[in-house]
Amino acid sequence: MKFFVDTADTAAIADLNALGMVDGVTTNPSLILKSGRDILEVTREICEMVEGPVSAEVVATEADAMITEGRKLAAIAPNIAVKLPLTWDGLKACRMLTDEGHMVNVTLCFSANQALLAAKAGATFISPFIGRLDDINLDGMELIADIRTIYDNYGFETQILAASIRSVNHVTVAARIGADVATLPPEVLRKLAFHPLTDKGLETFLSDWAKTGQSIL
């Protein structure tokens, strides 16, 4: 499973990137707002830091304007994935930008049928939002599983990018189902390494080691 980092915080990206954990980055207008940075400037900086796909989202809602914005974003760097919302205009822009050779991430996906349409429009990535479905008492993981089955049934190459991940359990289940990518907020990615028994075990080992009076160096 590839890990993308779901943030426009360049310090957080640099920190995780140094560990080789960052296969790509996803941003959205809310994350740009949170960063307090100019979208073109911060996206360029992220593209220079990370080799993998960096999703940058259009804000136009009509296909022609989405295409114009998408081309401008794609011109920032070769590793830009233009992020488009799952509307008919977004699908139209997806087809055009894909045919021009750009990577496209179709976002705000909440149903298997929407995912089917994105694959047929040639999307590189489909982003089903797990957490936001859970928020309204629907099962986000059931959606990931449905999309996996449908894409495999027909051999679609669109990659399933599990988005709106809120917990470490989301990562485990999405990986078990076979999502190609998970985009994680930095704090969730860091939490993947945590287990209370690891901490407890380390404490015991260190205390026993101190009693030996030895030193490795």
Ligand code: E4P
């Ligand atoms: C990423 O591509 C999505 O925009 C993001 O994961 C949405 O997450 P949220 O539902 O926590 O805002």
